[in-house]
Amino acid sequence: MKIGVFICHCGENIGRTVDCARVSKAAGFFPNVVHSVDYKYMCSDPGQNIIKQAIKDLQLDGVVVGSCSPHMHEKTFRKAVADAGVNPFLCEIANLREHVSWVHDDMDVATDKAIDLVRFAVEKVKRNAPLKTIQVPVTKRTLVIGGGISGIQAALDVANAGYEVVLVEKEPSIGGHMSQLSETFPTLDCSQCILTPRMVEVYQHPKIKLLTYSEVEKVEGFIGNFKVTIRKKARKVDDTKCTGCGDCMQKCPIKKKALSEFDENLTTRSAIYVPFPQAVPNIPVIDTEVCTYFKNGKCSMCKKVCGRDAIFFEQEDQMLTEEIGAIIVATGYKLYTIDKKPKNSEIKGYGEYGYGKYKDVIDGLQFERIASASGPTSGEFKRPSDGKEPKKIVFIQCVGSRDESKGFSYCSKICCMYTAKHAMLYKHKVHDGEAYVFYMDIRSGGKMYDEFVRRAIEEDGVKYIRGRVSRIYEENGKYIVKGEDTLAGVPVEIDADMVVLATAMIAQPEASKLAQTIGIPYDKYGYFVEVHPKLRPVESSSGGIFLAGACHSPRDIPDSVAMASAAAAKAMVLFGSDMLEREPTIALVNENLCAGCFYCKKVCAYNAIEVKQIFDRQGNFVKEVAYVNSGLCQGCGTCNATCPSKSIELIGYTDEQIYAEIAALM
Amino acid sequence: MSHHNTTHVRTISDDISDITSQNPELCYQCGKCSAGCPLRNYMDEAPNVVVRYIQLGLYEKALNSATIWLCAGCLTCSSRCPKNFDLAKFMDAVREIALRNGIKVKDKNILKFHKAFLRQIKNHGRSWEMGLVKDYKMTSFDLFSDVENSPKMLLDGKLNIFPHNVKGKDKIKSIFEKTEVKKCK
Amino acid sequence: MQIGYYPGCSQEGTAKEYDKSLREILKILNVDLTEIDDWSCCGATSAHVTSHKLSLALSARNLALAEKQGMKEIFAPCAACYNRLASSKTELQNHQEQKYEIETIIEEKINNIPEIYNIVNFFQKVGKEKITEKKKTDLKNLKAACYYGCLLVRPNGINTDDSEQPDSMEEIVKATGAQTVDWNFKLECCGAAHSIARTDIVVDLSKKILDDAQKHGANVMIVACPMCHSNLDMRQKNIKSKFSDYKVIPVLYLSELIGLALGLSKKELGIDTHFIEFDLPIKNNVQEEVSA
Incomplete structure (x- = not known):
């Protein structure tokens, strides 16, 4: 050479x-x-x-x-x-x-x-050998996991480009958290007014297959060639018959036992329900935990009143498989809970703010529901404990975020903006009301964002106090909020009628499980990780799996939508050619040597090792050996290092090559 | 790397780090400590400001504040700090350094009380309230407070006329000799 | 049951009744206390506010003595002593270098520091059902405000109870048959060691605490710390002279309350030595009442 x-x-x-x-x-x-x-x-x-x-x-x-x-x-x-x-x-x-x-x-x-x-x-x-890149075919169908605004945007973008989409949402309706919001910053558009047309578009789109109340169970295969198993949970309602007339919900005798998830536990709902009137699809589900029929069989009111005979108590979960080329993960976020810490959780809760024991100390999403025209108070400001109009509201930022002691050290990014919006909405409706915001820093980077915060302060008279609140306690129907204005260096005590905690966005609790199911990395907080923070921000390190929205990190609606469109574009790039090129530096099994111990299968992070049966010429079974799926293998070499019989080599990085390199150094 | 090489002069902030095993720069000045401090209204500087002075190198201001002596060590700040910064321990360290530097204490009776208390332990191994009160009153000239409470306590046998001396009295004295903070010359 | 005992200086002086009531009730509950031989002061507030090393060394001497005397567990009824001993233990365990230095100063070796119990943990260990079993007096007229003070459940991590919304003391108090009230200032500071040098502060802070307890319906304060007790009990006279409409409220040690439940007299428990008289109606002989 x-x-x-x-x-x-x-x-x-x-x-x-x-x-x-x-x-x-x-x-x-x-x-x-x-x-x-x-x-x-x-x-x-x-x-x-x-x-x-x-x-x-x-x-x-x-x-x-x-x-x-x-x-x-x-x-x-x-x-x-x-x-x-x-x-x-x-x-x-x-x-x-x-x-x-x-x-x-x-x-x-x-x-x-x-x-x-x-x-x-x-x-x-x-010792290098000439190698050829591997060619694999592409299935031009996209799976979108999560039907919030990010998933909706990604699904519509891909579908509008002419490719088929399967959209999977675990809740009974798509819409996600955005459907719960009152108005959106910095323009104060009505959230539902801009979202629901998109939801309907998804529902009616000929290229989108919508699977609500469904979850991804298993992902096999590799970029361009995934096989996805989806569990369609039993609604107990036949979605081919139901017209969404709502008679069943009206007649359901259980009205108070179940808290409304959509109203963030501020109201109750029936046992058979749709989360909210504009739900897509407008097909109810039965909550079998509270339904009397599923407890003791003594009620079947919904079945009686259903004119379409759509109630189907015996319905069971269904498993569907889909052939998929690209996956967009858009599973969103959850809010930090203000209640006492859940077991086995890093979240500690805020005892000094009462661990949620005060009814009028609420979180940001609860405030959204109160402020929303479709909410429990029809958008009038009434506090949960006694329905009175609060004349003094305290907003506390950075609850659960930038707090490594009780929550997470990251900045939750959107709370400065949503708190300014909350205070503004309140001041717009309650003119004689006082609004105080306790903040540490105001982080309002974004188009027209800082202007928005300044407007809250300068035009709407919201008082901003720089300092974290130490304690809240109840006294004579008021909530005493103890803070310090660190700019003036004076203690501040406010007797508020209501307190809103700007609780942090946190990763979905099941995010790490999903990450393991689909084989993408996640960080210590449970957020999914991109392959390069600057140049490849919407790609996961697993080929063909893209990220969109708040499942990646705390972000607001415009950022989520932009990321969703970017992820959609990445999927479409993949669909731009019929065959994919892959690096040939992958593992290769020497089937003669392989003893079939499958240690390699255990250590493979990409599920790339499969079991292959070897038969002799007469068709008699001889043995099982490891087989490397060339689409999945990322060439990391873990199997190579683990194999006790030295029967897996990494092409391009063979043992011989590595030894030669080491020898060259000695 | 070479362009980062500078000679570091030891500062009071370093001393605090050593005593408390935590870096004063951990504090991000949220003010939650001051917000919850039960003694806040009696202080001349908010507790977070004392930390800020140390962070800025304005040591004189920190060491001369009455705040460091008013801190009662209740740990409210430490247990609520979002950065897990043990402010009570930090305050201990600042006081210790103030004593070492011979700073004139603003709320001087507080220090006189602590010194009188420690003298009891140094001499007897345990606190002897009668001696403590006598010692404190003699050094603070705060002669007449609480005199009305003493007769009842004496009658109830709560004020011992004589101190209890522990057997290891000499050992305790030697602990004091080895650890007491002395004014730097 | 047997356990090492670190009384603390106050137990020999201003808080004699705390020690006395403890010893009386533990006779009934069959617990033997073995006092650490030749224990010395933990240094209390005065040591740690002036010299970190002094404070560590004074506590460490006692921990080393207990270990040398074969104790695996020690009980420190004074919340302040408990806090000093427990904090020092954590520090000695987590900082090896500091440990070596302290060992040289106190001329003792520290290997296995005993488990340290405060009064609430201690009664959890004894078992609150034992108190209920041996209950002789009906205390249901008592509406107790459990006052944890600063040092019983702080800092986080030293103790098992919640450092913001604790309820472990209430659990013990309920076992005596007394009621408990939910109130705001269970953990608020009374001014602690400023009692003598800055009585003005202690009077203000104590009043806030006592007012809040009474506003929430309490008719008795339950404490676990001699310092808290002396501030809340003795300083009520100062409060009264400053605020004439102030209503006094008796302040009992947790051990005294348990003693009352077990049928001991106020004198046996030393309750008669308090500044604020305890004169709430309590009914003796629970058993008789039940059988009748």
Whole structure:
């Protein structure tokens, strides 16, 4: 093999700490190296031409580039090598920037290390085999998980581009938290007015298959070729017959036992119910936990009154499978609970604010319901305990967020804005009312956002007090809020009629379980993780699975919608070609050696190892061996390291290559 | 890296970090401590401001505040701090440094009381209230407060005429000698 | 049951009745207290406000003595002593270097620091049902405001009870047959060690606490700390002289309340030594009443 070595200065980045000329000179003496040069910017066009020219002039069949991380420019250099007619997998990168110049001070030592790393890469490339990228077909159907505003937006975008969508929502209706909101910042549009047309559009869209009251059970396969199992939970109502007339709900004798999820427990609902009148689909479900029929069989009022014979007590959960090419995860968020801490939860709750024992100390979503025209008070400000109009409301920001002691250390991002909106809505309706906001910092980055907050302060007379509240207690029907104005350095005590805690957005409690089901990473808070925070913000690290909305991190409606459209675009990029190219550096099983212990299957993070049965020519079963699904394998090498019989190799990173590299360093 | 190399001069903030095993920079000035402090109304500076002075290097201001002596160590702040910053412990450390630096204490009777209390322990191993009261009154010249309570306590046998001396009295004295904060010269 | 005992200085002086009532009721409940031989002061507030090391060393000496005397568990009825001992234990366990330094100062080794109980944890361990079993007096006329003060359940993590909405003391009080009231200032500070040097503060703070308890229907305060007791009991006279319409309320140690339930007299329990007289009607001989 004839190898060329090309050392890049990366401007000053490498050149300042590494003597690149000395590196290229030393590399010239390595066995098989026939050419070695250094250049200021190897990734530039002239730099690439140096490589291409050398390949042509000297008939090189192996290339080592000493440059930045392969994450940065491996693709660039492989392409240059391929353009010059050499298999791109015969090009290796020695990382002289992140591994050398950026982490060392002493030039001599750094240069020595750089020479070692180049020798290391030369030894590897000598053993590289020419490889071909893998081609896999694409199923042009998208699964969207979650029917909140993010899921709705993503589904509509993909469907409007002409691709089929399966939208799965675990609740009886789509709409998510946005359907609960009163008005939205910073324009004060009515939330439902802008959302419900979208919900109906989803329902009527010929390309969208809507599965509400359903959950994703299993995801198999790989990018372009997923097989998804979905559990359609039993509504106990036949959705092909039900017209949504609502007679069953009216006649249901259970009216008070179940708290309304949609009204955030401020009201009750019947046992057979739709979450809210504009629900999509407008088909009720029976809450079997409270329904008398399911307790003792003594009531079947709904069945009696249903003119369409749609009540179906015996209905059971159904399992559906769907062939899917791309998945968009849009499972949204939950609010930090103000109640006493749930068991086995990191959430501790705020004892100093009463752990939810005071009826008029409510959270942000409860306030939305009170402020909403469709809410329990028809949008009139009445406090939950006695229905009186609160004349003094205290809003407390950063409850559960920026609080590593009781909640989470992250900023929940939207609370500054929604609190300003709350205070504003209140002041607009209760002119003689007083609104106080306790805040730590006002984070109102966004188009017309800071203007909105200033408007609350300057025009609507909301009093902002910089400081966290230490305690709330009840005295004579008032809630005594103890704070400190840290700007003036004076203690503040307010006797409020109602207190609204701007509780943080937190990850859905089942998010980590879902992440494990579909095979995407999540962070310590339970939020799903993107593959690159700047350049690939809507892609998960699993190919073909994209993220949208608040399941990724706290975000507001405009951000969620933008992210959903971005995720939809990513899915459509995937559908732009009929076949997918994948890196060939994946694991390969030597079936003769494999003993079928399947340790590899246990450790594989991508579910890429399958069981394959081996038969002899007569068709007799011989043994079971591991088989690598080339669509799923990410080439991480964990199986390779685990295999006790050394019968899995990682193509492009074989044991022989690794040993040669190590030997080169010794 | 080389361009970050600077010579670090030890500061009072470092001393506080050492005594309390926590970095004063942890505090993000939310003011929840001051909001809940039961002694807040008697203080000249809010507790969070004392932390701010330390963060800014305005040590004189922190060490001279009456706040550090009024802190009763009730731990309300520490137990509610969203950053898990133990402010009560921080206040202990600031007082200790104030004593070390010979700062004139604003609410001087509070310190006189503590000193009188500690003298009892140093001499006897346990607190002896009669001696404590006598000592405190002699140093503070606060002669007439609480005199009306003493006869009942004496009659109830709550004020012992003589101190109880523990056997390990000398050991306790030596603990004091090794740990008492002395004014720096 | 047997347990190591760290009385604390007040128990020999201003809080003699706390010690006395404890010893009386524990005779009935069959608990033996073994006093730590030659225990010394924990340093209380005065040590930790002036020298961190002094405070650690004074507490550590007692912990080391208890360990040397073979104690696995010790009971510190004074909430302040408990807090000092328990905080020091946490600190010694979590900071090895500090531990070595303190060991040199006190000239003792510390290996297995005993488990430390405050009065509420202690009665949880004894078992509140034991109190109910041996109850002789009907205390249902008592509406108790349980006052935890600052140091019984703080800081977080040292104690098992909730540091904001605790209810462990109420559980014990209910076992005596007394009622409990829900009130706001269970954990509010009474001014503590400022009692003598800044009596004005203590009077203000104590009044707020006592007022809130009475406003919520309490007719007796239950405390677990000699410092709290002396501030709330003795300082009511100062409150009264400053605010003439102030109504006084008796202040009992938790042990005294249990003693009353077990049929002991006010004198046996030392309740007669309080500044505010305890004269609420309580009925003796529960059993007789039940059989009649």
